[in-house]
Amino acid sequence: MTRCGWLTASLPILLVLIAGALFWDRGRLTPATEARTVLVVGDQKGGAQALLEASGELAHMPYRIKWALFPAASPLLEALDAGAIDVGGVGAAPYAFAYAGGAKIKAIIAYRPPQAEAGRASAIVVPKESPIHTLADLRGKRLATIKGSAGQDLALKLLEKAGLKPGDVQWTYLANGEAKAALASGSIDAWSTWGSYVGIAVLENGDRILADGSGVPTGAVFFAAGDGAIRDKLALLADFAARLARARLWGQTHQEDYARTLARDTGIPIDVARFAAGAALGETVPIDAALIAEQRDIFRRYQAAGLIPAVPDLKGGYIPDFNSAAQPATAR
Numbered sequence: 001m002t003r004c005g006w007l008t009a010s011l012p013i014l015l016v017l018i019a020g021a022l023f024w025d026r027g028r029l030t031p032a033t034e035a036r037t038v039l040v041v042g043d044q045k046g047g048a049q050a051l052l053e054a055s056g057e058l059a060h061m062p063y064r065i066k067w068a069l070f071p072a073a074s075p076l077l078e079a080l081d082a083g084a085i086d087v088g089g090v091g092a093a094p095y096a097f098a099y100a101g102g103a104k105i106k107a108i109i110a111y112r113p114p115q116a117e118a119g120r121a122s123a124i125v126v127p128k129e130s131p132i133h134t135l136a137d138l139r140g141k142r143l144a145t146i147k148g149s150a151g152q153d154l155a156l157k158l159l160e161k162a163g164l165k166p167g168d169v170q171w172t173y174l175a176n177g178e179a180k181a182a183l184a185s186g187s188i189d190a191w192s193t194w195g196s197y198v199g200i201a202v203l204e205n206g207d208r209i210l211a212d213g214s215g216v217p218t219g220a221v222f223f224a225a226g227d228g229a230i231r232d233k234l235a236l237l238a239d240f241a242a243r244l245a246r247a248r249l250w251g252q253t254h255q256e257d258y259a260r261t262l263a264r265d266t267g268i269p270i271d272v273a274r275f276a277a278g279a280a281l282g283e284t285v286p287i288d289a290a291l292i293a294e295q296r297d298i299f300r301r302y303q304a305a306g307l308i309p310a311v312p313d314l315k316g317g318y319i320p321d322f323n324s325a326a327q328p329a330t331a332r
Contacts, residue, residue, distance in 0.1 A: 036232065037064065037236075038065070038066050039086050039240060040068060040084075041066070041085065041086065043069055043070070043089065044072070044073075044089075048244060050266075051248070051258060051261075052247050054260075054261035054262075055247035055250040055254070056250075057246060062239070068088075070088075071176075073149065074098070074146065077095070080103070080105050080226055081098065083226055086233055087224065089222070090223075091150040092219045092295060093150045094148055094149050097149075097307065100308040100310075100312050107222040107223070107317060108224065108241070108319055108322045109223035109284070110223075110286070110287050110291060111221055112221070112282050114278060114279075116214070119212055119215070120214055121194060121213075122198065123212035124190050125191050125202065125207045126210050127207055136164065140169070140170065144190070145172075145192040145193065146173065146176065152307075153302075154194070156305055174188075180197065180201065190210060194279075196268050196273070199271070199273075203272055203275065219294075220291060223241070238325035244326070245284045251281040259276075287318050299312070299314075
């Protein structure tokens with residue numbers, strides 16, 4: 001029997017045993033027991049926790065989830081590489097940047113946001129009165145983003161589409177909150193970002209979208225885990241994958257409910273939450289040869305931009321072991 005086959009057949013039994021262990025020693029978990037019965041999940045505000053909560057998938061858990069919140073993908077990936085968390089959700093671009101840097105991580109779950117929503121929720125924005133009106137106008141200008149992020153990958157794709165090279169702009173690496181303030185003060189000319197940050201810039205600050213991701217293929221989003229978690233918490237990770245898949249299926253018909261949870265958890269206005277909600281959903285996709293080939297293009301863009309020295313061997317960085325568990329059977 002294959003590893004995946006064993007996992008599918010054994011998962012119900014393993015989860016019953018885990019639930020029994022938690023009930024027997026509730027409130028008095030030893031470090032060894034906690035390591036087997038607690039899944040430490042890295043998340044960003046409005047991410048997996050909000051979706052699982054809104055969909056009801058956090059009810060009746062046979063194990064405990066300990067959430068660790070991060071402001072962006074980069075510190076989450078550092079924590080994952082260090083073994084401080086078991087699993088975490090990140091975009092394909094920051095995952096590629098961390099993996100190319102030698103992080104000991106594996107992409108185990110993948111989903112693809114819908115093209116229309118994800119495209120408009122990833123954008124290069126400029127102040128409303130900016131003299132920049134085309135991508136060509138970015139030549140020599142200060143473009144802010146997070147290094148190795150989805151925002152930088154989007155900018156690289158859009159620059160290439162406009163006939164510009166990576167060196168034609170002045171890259172300014174700032175966290176999203178810093179970039180938002182820098183754009184307002186005029187210390188940068190443009191900002192490449194995603195999700196609710198685009199919604200806040202446009203709907204709340206009155207900034208203008210110079211170009212968005214509507215005309216480029218939507219990238220995948222991954223949940224990545226470390227070797228230790230895959231070895232020691234296989235059943236927990238498989239169950240978590242199944243719950244995420246059911247939650248995304250639920251979200252397709254309950255987007256308003258998810259948006260309200262998103263607004264409550266993050267403190268963003270409901271109109272911004274509605275803007276971001278669609279881009280945070282999408283459908284589970286298998287990790288296979290086609291998806292890995294698509295990821296190789298990200299590495300090549302980063303190499304061409306001088307962000308990484310070479311395209312690494314991708315074998316082992318993207319594993320199919322959880323494909324079966326991540327396929328949603330039914331939504332609650």
